[in-house]
Amino acid sequence: MAFTLKERQIMGLHGLLPPVVFTQEQQEKRVLANLRRWDKDIDKYSYLMGLLDRNERLFYSLASKYIEEIAPIIYTPTVGQACQRYGFIFRKPRGLFITINDKGHVYDILCNWPEHEIKAIVVTDGERILGLGDLGSFGMGIPVGKLALYTAMGGVPPSQCLPVVLDVGTDNDELLVNEDYIGLKHKRVRGAAYDELIEEFLHAVVRRFGPRTLVQFEDFANSNAFRLLEKYRHSYLTFNDDIQGTASVAVAGIIASMRIVKTKLSDHKFLFQGAGEASIGIANLLVDAMVEEGLTKEEAVGKIWLVDSKGLVTKDRPSGGVTEHKGVYAKDFKHIKELEEVCREIRPTAAIGAAAIAGAFTEQFIRDMGEFNDRPIIFALSNPTSLAECTAEQAYTLTEGRCVFASGSPFDPVTVNGKTHYPGQGNNAYIFPGVALGAIVSGAHHVTDGMFLRTSQALAKMVTEENLEEGRVYPPLSDIREISATLAANIVEYAYRHGMAAHYPEPEDKLKFVHDHQYKTEYESFIPVTYSWPGMSD
Ligand SMILES: O=C([O-])CC(=O)C(=O)O
Numbered sequence: 001m002a003f004t005l006k007e008r009q010i011m012g013l014h015g016l017l018p019p020v021v022f023t024q025e026q027q028e029k030r031v032l033a034n035l036r037r038w039d040k041d042i043d044k045y046s047y048l049m050g051l052l053d054r055n056e057r058l059f060y061s062l063a064s065k066y067i068e069e070i071a072p073i074i075y076t077p078t079v080g081q082a083c084q085r086y087g088f089i090f091r092k093p094r095g096l097f098i099t100i101n102d103k104g105h106v107y108d109i110l111c112n113w114p115e116h117e118i119k120a121i122v123v124t125d126g127e128r129i130l131g132l133g134d135l136g137s138f139g140m141g142i143p144v145g146k147l148a149l150y151t152a153m154g155g156v157p158p159s160q161c162l163p164v165v166l167d168v169g170t171d172n173d174e175l176l177v178n179e180d181y182i183g184l185k186h187k188r189v190r191g192a193a194y195d196e197l198i199e200e201f202l203h204a205v206v207r208r209f210g211p212r213t214l215v216q217f218e219d220f221a222n223s224n225a226f227r228l229l230e231k232y233r234h235s236y237l238t239f240n241d242d243i244q245g246t247a248s249v250a251v252a253g254i255i256a257s258m259r260i261v262k263t264k265l266s267d268h269k270f271l272f273q274g275a276g277e278a279s280i281g282i283a284n285l286l287v288d289a290m291v292e293e294g295l296t297k298e299e300a301v302g303k304i305w306l307v308d309s310k311g312l313v314t315k316d317r318p319s320g321g322v323t324e325h326k327g328v329y330a331k332d333f334k335h336i337k338e339l340e341e342v343c344r345e346i347r348p349t350a351a352i353g354a355a356a357i358a359g360a361f362t363e364q365f366i367r368d369m370g371e372f373n374d375r376p377i378i379f380a381l382s383n384p385t386s387l388a389e390c391t392a393e394q395a396y397t398l399t400e401g402r403c404v405f406a407s408g409s410p411f412d413p414v415t416v417n418g419k420t421h422y423p424g425q426g427n428n429a430y431i432f433p434g435v436a437l438g439a440i441v442s443g444a445h446h447v448t449d450g451m452f453l454r455t456s457q458a459l460a461k462m463v464t465e466e467n468l469e470e471g472r473v474y475p476p477l478s479d480i481r482e483i484s485a486t487l488a489a490n491i492v493e494y495a496y497r498h499g500m501a502a503h504y505p506e507p508e509d510k511l512k513f514v515h516d517h518q519y520k521t522e523y524e525s526f527i528p529v530t531y532s533w534p535g536m537s538d
């Protein structure tokens, strides 16, 4: 109904629409009121996905303006619920479903996608969706949600984004007998056939869309995530969001926390609950950051302690399970099974949870952190909210409001003794839209760890003294479009400094260059220039 009278006449729409012409603002207002009528977040999700199908630009103008309200619906935590019942709420396909049966024909499937200029792909095999486990093809909700944020938060044009699920089956027995399940109903294919599918997919992407197509790996299970990142990071424009994006946002929050606790990173002892993608990614990036502070690598590694499902990660521990990535951080220390006991033994200054075990930060654990430290740092990063290691309320109340807290999914502010604390959302959504935008517009040929560390530092710098005063270790999410643009400009700068950029000539004003590439959410005119003449009215 925002088509003008002239557009209606030219396009033969006259009479097919009610006579009133609405402005985009009027439509936004109505859509927002409709959205707020729903009680359940999952219904809001369906409503918004319907809007995305009907009117993409309106969806994005709304999502950009009301990002704090809308992100928790189209993204974590609600997207987790949506994935768990993706078949049941299914209305219209979105994204590309490629299965193990398509081996040998992946290129042809990419050719079925109607858009030709694809710049960004988010791909999952659905094996570790958030902290919810193996959801197979139901995992499509994640690439769809992540790419919605590419546009809403980063301004990457939606037509340039492609969500992909690589369906190799699922080991989730409930899904195998779920009559709404939309994926292949057999156990996961692993080994050579799986690897060949990934390899063929990446080849096909380059053949179809060119070598500078960004491929973001998302929510793969641990061993595949690390393995595929190592295998492809130097030959494709790719990164793993759960390892590198999460690392970058967590390290940004930790760097910002230093201004509250008034210390350096290297003054700290970091205890990780979990030794998976997120934890190892954060640990590795923290080491890089501490090396920049002047520590040797060994000294930096010594500051990081990991606890996994078998307990403290130590050298030669009897229970084993110390993989190569964890082994780097294995300590010469007695073996301890329980997190609470580890905490009492090593007295960490910072605790970071990323193992998707709800409540892993027990009351005793949080109290101990508060006893050992004046200002303990507690990051409960697991997603969605239901799997957080502790709630914001627990962290603040059990430390009498002294902790510096951040979580992966949003929590409401908490008031303790009359002071209100605003928990930071240490979610990779602060990182991937900006990094991706920067990589795309500069034509970078790789995404490097250096880029993620620069991004952490840049994000931490955007945290103001007023933010810190309220306990926020991230800038407000409401500013995310500008934050992403600044982070992207930073990536562009980095790419040129390191000889990785392809765009020629080098733009002088990097921020303007980024802005010029961002998607505009205002409606465009549908009137061809040949139909306009001086004096013609709207
Ligand atoms: O999607 C999110 O909220 C963050 C993330 O990558 C994950 O938890 O896997």
Ligand SMILES: [Mg+2]
Pocket: 130, 218, 219, 241, 242
């Ligand atoms: Mg993820």
